[in-house]
Amino acid sequence: MIRRLTKEDRQGLTLISPTLFYTLLMLAAPLVLVVTFSFWTQNYLDIDKTLTIANYHEAWTKPIYQVLISRSLRISLLVTLVTVLTAFPIAYYISFHVKQRKALWLFLITVPFWTSYLLRVFLWKVILGFNGVLNSVLMQVGLIDEPLTFILYNANAVVLTLAHAWAPFAILPIFVALEKIDRSLLEAAEDLGDGAFRRFRRITLPLAMPGIIAATLIVFIPTVGDFITPKLVGGTDGLMIANMIQIQFGKANNAPLGAALAISSMFIVALISLGIYLIGNRFGGKVK
Amino acid sequence: MGEEMQKDIIALTDLSKFFGSYHALRGINATIREGEFFSLLGPSGCGKTTLLRMIAGFETPTSGGIAIDGKPMEGISANQRPTNMVFQSYAIFPHLNVAENVGYGLVTRKVPKAEIATEVSRALAMVDLAGYADRAAHELSGGQRQRVALARALVMRPKVVLLDEPLSALDKKLRDQMQVELRELQQSLGITFILVTHDQEEALIMSDRIAVMFEGEIAQLASPEDLYRRPASKRVASFIGVMNFLEARIKAVKGDIIRLNIPALGDIEISRSGLAPELDLDRVRSVGVRPEMLTIAFDDAETFEQTVEGEIAGTSYYGDMTYYSVQLQGQADPVTISMRNTAGRSIAKPGSKVRIGWGAESLVLFDSD
């Protein structure tokens, strides 16, 4: 790979260098520092720079962290599954059955996403609460006699709220993948004797796979790190690892442990993402 | 006019260009005369577009030099050269209307507004687009875009107009028409045009001289007629039209006379004059003859300089012409003969024996490769 840079190489690199240096300075350097930090220890305000794996030991062995990490993963995977499964029919509908106003549908899907995230989560609390919108409507209609309590302050509420928050991020990549499918392929499959269902399973689904994988990763990765939703609608059973990371950096004043938790969860998330990517690739993901 | 025609406007000296390790141009030497219509003809990847862009100033030669009107162009960027280009995509500025497009370069030169307006309408009239000044770029058809691009270059009064495959995006009918129009416009203006094309017919119709390029080298630089009648190599011969190649052997060279043995046609003496001077007689192993230079004798009374017997192997009917594939004795592949279809003459059937007339004048000698 060692060769002299051509004029074009130099022009391109020069032009991209401001952005690259900014990202190096503001992302790469801090990430390296966080990794370093996770091997230090903190006692109130004093930082002990002796390298140790004590933080990691604590993060991986203490039951509370184990519980939080596994719950975060469980909730995130569930959110991802629900979001992608519910998003697919919408993307399919817009791509295959909306003829004229595709852009309008896509626009309408993204609009709620631009409302303040905080307020959206808070409004779910209002909807799902004891005196909330859902309960009062259901009681008015007479479907229930007393308010439902299993819908707020638990993991279900977190899943519902996150599935709502990440919906456009799942719909858009799947839609793009479906749009790319050459419609004559479907006609060819039908011409060769496939019925609607077999055609969907043998042509549409494999060709949409890259979009499905993208949607899965785009939803899964950030939701593991969310801490507003668990805090507002999760109750104590719905708290996730990000809440603990925030506490370590805030009240608990143990940044090195927070860093170790952050690095550990990022590591696990990266592994799972890679797994999802590879499994997805096996199922017809060979399409670019 | 005749004397002026001989003045050189562009001199290309040992031009060479590398893209990384790819050798795009391999020592180009040529001069282009003032006021001529010059074509760079070759298959894609032969370096013709690179050469044109180098004259325009968009590519820098790795070695060698370009002089325009006697001035070396080294270090002179595209915006300071006395050349203007018609791009393959036409590059019509989509946010400007026709007049703004054509006047673009004059604004740069800080020409007064009123003068720009007159120059623009003059240029538009020249390309038959008078009255289109206020059209938006996206309202133009392909042919109109091509005319706007041409007007935009002409309004700058360049010493040389460079045209990069300007007709390749047009349909056949429009292309044929534009070929004639472009040629007429160039002749009436007397400006040097350099055209890049891969279409041999287009080059033959429009050009005063043509440089045929293969793999970064000029294979032959000649007038259309010379190029067609006396191609310098078998490769040039097959790129320009169709040519039959027959095995040949030199039996003797006596002064200006060459005695040849051609197994398919027999022995023949031809004059050395008129052959390419660089031809290496020791390596001559084949002769070429164009399909229209062979004649099938449908009438027994017809007389020819030379005749040979053959058998028709197949026919292709083209309406005005018929192409016969004829098997000759002593030649493995059949030769192609084109005959104009005339009233009352039916097409000969495959399998029928025919007499073929030919002449020594129509033969072209080639090196063995």
Next chain:
Amino acid sequence: MVARLRSLMAVKWLTVYAVSYMLFLYLPVILLPLFAFNDATVVAFPLSGFTTKWFDVLWTTEALHGAVRNSAIVAISTAVLSTIFGACAARAGARYRFPFKSGIIGFIMLPLVLPEIIVAVALLVMLVQLGMSLSLWTVIAGHVLICTPFSIAILSSAFAGLDQSLEEASFDLGESKWGTFRRVTLPLVMPGVISSLLITFTISLDEFIIAFFLTGTDVTLPVYIWSQLRFPTKLPSVMALGTILLTLSILLLILAEWFRRRSARRQGRDAAAAGGFV
């Protein structure tokens, strides 16, 4: 016939599903203005009459005005800076080939997929280690990092749609590099630039996690809202504030989309075929 009927039924069910899904998406958004104009201090059903008093409250809340001013500073600075960074990267990506190109661009786009808490925590650790005090500038630094990928996504299509021979034609007609940029490149990508400014402005205005970690004593609007959520009596006016923000965001989005389409049209491309962010 049966198959035709069955497929018609399937489309019908799909349409029903699509409409219900949209209702689900809009459920919280519809509630926002309902409670903002509701004449009650509790945010709950049943509604009890129309009022605009919660909007009046906003005019007299000093702390809110400070937060609005801070958010405006942050969002405008972020929009300008990330659009400049985005333009450099998008132009380099669309116009040039250079070593490690996809790696470099992938790295710059990374904040798009990183959990925001990781970005926030990492920046916090570094800023504290460098001994810098938290301020609006630290929030801006974080926002520029996460907004630049969005800007690149928008501007890439604007720069990629720009036929290189247009700039060459300008140069060939005697124009200088700067003149070509001013007369050809800029007018053609301008709608994309404006669209990028609007989108990054909107993202920054709404961003909470990074602002929450990196803000000093001057809080931004979302951080202010977060602090208000704890006080039930403040909720109706928060709903009013949210309604204003929602309206503003939608207006900005429509504007951004309009500019993006204009950009595509100017370059002579079909706006729908050109795709787009929104």
